Amino acid sequence: MSRNRGGGVGGRAPLKPRAGFQKPAQQDSNAVSSALLKQAMRSGQLNLSNRELAKVPDSVWRINIDIPEEAKTVSLDKTEDGWWEQTDLVKLILACNKLQEISNDIQQLPALTVLDVHDNVLTSLPPAIGELLNLQKLNISHNKITSLPSEMFQLRHLLSFHVEHNDLTELPEGIGEFIHLEELNLSHNKLTTLPYTAGHLGKLKTLNVSDNQLTSLPTSMGMLKAVRILEASNNKLPEIPTEVGDMKSLEQLYLQHNVLSGLPLLRACISLKELFAGNNRITVLSPDHLEHLATVNVLSMRDNKLYQIPEEIVNLRSLHRLDLTNNNISSLPNKLGTLTSLKSLVLDGNPMRGIRRDIISRGTQGILKFLRSRIEEEPSSKDATDSVSASDPSSAMGVVAAVTSKTLDYSNKKVAEVPVTLWEPAREAGVANVNLSKNVFTEVPTNVILLAKTVTELNLSFNKLTTLPAELQMMVNLTHLDLRNNAISTLPSEWSTLVKLREISLSCNRLKEVPAVVYQWAELENLLLADNQIGLIDVVNLLRLPKLSTLDLQNNDVMQVPPELGNVQSLRSLQLGGNPFRNPRPAVLAKGTPALLAFLRDRIPT
Known part of the structure; x- marks a missing residue:
């Protein structure tokens, strides 16, 4: 005999849906389970976020008032469930629902210290919120609130107030009553001004008024001595009051995306670590x-x-x-x-x-x-005797001044030769960096060869060199060579031994072609040849430099740029401006190296 237990077809019980295919039970948007309320009575905390609530159930407002069902059948054997041991609700989270209002019944929860109603569709707050005198944290962000009730400014113990992403057009003067407030976020509203009383928030540490329509800040800002972070970006501020400079605890100041024409003098901001003032008119x-x-x-x-x-x-x-x-x-x-x-x-x-x-x-x-x-070296602040000694390479002090930390620096002396007293100390020190720039040398000092084993960087720029000695081939450890601003027309072929060279600057010389020896330096990364008279780009030889990253041929006599130059794909910076060629056009050059190389490759004959 078949039994009908569930109204199924043929008297059989209906089949249960398989796991993974069950439809979620439709939640009553106005109901909260008794088990959840019972747990909240014990813990003092109730989290009703993400429940699609359209209204807060009355049972929530009366959680501290109504006598639980078990009170009607009190049993001394179940003391752990004793209703008389319940805790007043101190934390209520109603975030991420569909609440359009909060009832004045909230006054029945006077012990609340935390109230979070962010991400709802609230347009206002009930006046009764002012009865929550123990409230310390209030989050009403991401709603549609247009104004704040005056009653709420009775909340003298409030420490944190989040109002961001609402529709506030003004902030009441009463905001100054939050004398213990430490964190205030008013960002993403429609505020045009802040009340003077905002400066009364003496314990405020973080103030965010970004993404509003502020055209001014009150002079009372200077009274906010505890503020560490002031975020005022994305407004319409034409200036910042000088009083902001009195905020002595300020550590981070954000002023970007305004219409500022200048900065305030931050005279007392002795703790400032970060200042962002971009996207203005300064x-x-x-x-x-x-x-x-x-x-x-x-x-x-x-x-x-x-x-x-x-x-x-x-x-x-x-x-x-x-x-x-x-x-x-x-x-x-x-x-x-x-x-x-x-x-x-x-x-x-x-x-x-x-x-x-x-x-x-x-x-x-x-x-x-x-x-x-x-x-350029500045005159010594010491007495005249010390100055003469320090500049005299024949004195002990002069040698120390010129040869320090593996560096021989005898630059900007406007002399034609290096004193012989410097070479032996330089050799003994094993100098790696020699700077002889900004002098009037007509030839490279011969004694520089004494340092051939140790020197990695040699700077001979801004002299009057016309030729270079083949003997520099002995500097096999050289990685950087600066010969800018001379009168050089070629390089010795013997320099093929400089196989470690990574950078050579030959800008502002008299080269009519790239010296052939350059193409033998396989480690070369930067080849700087601007402001010469070079007329030809030798792509075949450039491809022999697999690490070439920078090629500067600006202001030369190049009449034609071979499309095959686009195949030198190691290049990260190719500078060709200031040459008489017609193609590529300046607009192509302006797009940068990758675009220029692609342009050239597209024009290689197939």
Whole structure:
């Protein structure tokens, strides 16, 4: 005999759906399980997030009032479930639901310290929220709230208030009543001003007013002595009040994407570590500004209208990152090269004329090294006797000054020869770097061969050399050779022994062709030949340099660029501007090296 237990077809019980194919049970949006409420009574915490609630059940508001069902059948044998031992609700999370309102019944939860209703569709808060005098954390972010009830400013114990991503058009004066507030997030609203009373938040540590429509900040900002992070980006601020400079605890200041024409003097911000002021209209970064940024690690001035950086930038000894992208800067102070802490210097998008593009392509350390090489020696601040001794290479002090840290530096002396007293100390010191630039040498000092075994870098730039000695072939460990700004027309073929050479600069000389010996240096990475008279690009020989990364042929006499040059795919920087050829056009050159090489490859005859 068949039994009908479930109303199934033929009297059989209906089949249960297989695991993995069950349809989720439809949740009653106005119901909360008694088990969850019972657990909340014990813990004092109730999490109802992500339940698609359209309304908060009355049982939640009355959780501290209603007598549980088990109270009607009290049993002394079940003391662990005793209703009289329940804890007042202190934490209520209603986030990520569909709540359109919060009932005034919330006043029946006076012990609440945390209330989180973020990500709902609330347009207002109930006046009764002001009854939650123990509330410390309130999160009403990601709703549609247009105003705040005056009653809520009775919440004198509030520590954290999140209002971001709402529709507030103004902030009531009552905000100043939150005297214990430490964190305030007002971002992504429609505020045009902040009340003066915002400066009364004496314990505030983090203030975020970004992504509003602010056109001004109150002068009372200077009273916020505890604020460490001020985020005011993405507004319409034309200026920052000078009083912001009185925020002595400020560590991070974000002002990017406004319409600022200048920076405030951050005179008392002795703890400032990061300043972001990009995407504004700032034209001047003055010495007065830099004077108060001595502790800054990160300085971003990208996308402004700066045309120069003052030498006082060297006073920022803690600077790790300097972003100057997309300004009008044509040169940098040479002393910037002395900032040993600087790890990242970004110059993209500037009309740099004082630094060649191939140097910029070497990255931060390459740029700093270049700037250091251009620093002219300054007179000693010591007495006249010491000055004479330090500049006299025949004295002990003069030798020490010229030969230090495996370096022989006798640059910028405007002399025609190197004193013989320097060579033996240099040999004994095993110098690796020899700098003889900015003199008036007409020939390479012969004694330099004494250092042939140890020298890796030799700088003979800015002299009057016309020929070079074959004897330099003995410098087999040479990796960097700088011969810029001379009158050289060729290189000795004997230099084929310089097989470790990675970079040679021959810019501003009298070369009519690339010296043949260059093509024998298989380790060569940077070949700098700008401002000569070279008329031919020898692609066949260039392909013999497998590591060639930078080729600078700017301002020469090249009439034709062979398409096969596109096959030199090791190139990362190819500079051809200032030559008389017609193709590629300047517009193609401006697109950068990868695009230029692709353009040339596309024109190789097949």
